[in-house]
Amino acid sequence: MLCSLLKQLVARPGDVPREIVQAYEGQKDFIGGRRLRDTDVVKMLQTASSKKNRTFICIDALDECVPEQRAKLLNSLNEILQNSPGTRIFVTGRPQIRPEIGRRLSGRVASLPIRTKRDDIIRYLHSKLEQDATPDAMNDSLKAEILRKIPQDVSEMYVS
Numbered sequence: 001m002l003c004s005l006l007k008q009l010v011a012r013p014g015d016v017p018r019e020i021v022q023a024y025e026g027q028k029d030f031i032g033g034r035r036l037r038d039t040d041v042v043k044m045l046q047t048a049s050s051k052k053n054r055t056f057i058c059i060d061a062l063d064e065c066v067p068e069q070r071a072k073l074l075n076s077l078n079e080i081l082q083n084s085p086g087t088r089i090f091v092t093g094r095p096q097i098r099p100e101i102g103r104r105l106s107g108r109v110a111s112l113p114i115r116t117k118r119d120d121i122i123r124y125l126h127s128k129l130e131q132d133a134t135p136d137a138m139n140d141s142l143k144a145e146i147l148r149k150i151p152q153d154v155s156e157m158y159v160s
Contacts, residue, residue, distance in 0.1 A: 002041040049084040063093035074104035121151040
């Protein structure tokens, strides 16, 4: 994930800091190349983000990341924040990982709980059912079951 963030940060031609180009070129000297170490990627991310006024890193569904990898990612993001004051991180995830995020990002976290509303879910489902390309494949009983079951399950999934 860190390499993907770096690629996105330096994607525009001419935006790649000289230090990153040199580090990349140095890796090619190894036989067959070598995968960059996480510490190298973090340094490159710090360099790239410090060259900009503001850098925003957005990570969606962090709770779906394997716990060991999530810990490594959050620790790396904390290092980036320490050396790149213009960097901001936006993370989404279920409430159970909130304490870990706060702990690993040294308490520099503002949390905003987002809750689903049953009526919004039902309205969304109605619109999707209206757009169904094969409306005859579903009877009224199945539609009613969908409109009853999905909002119930989704509401229970996101309650904190």
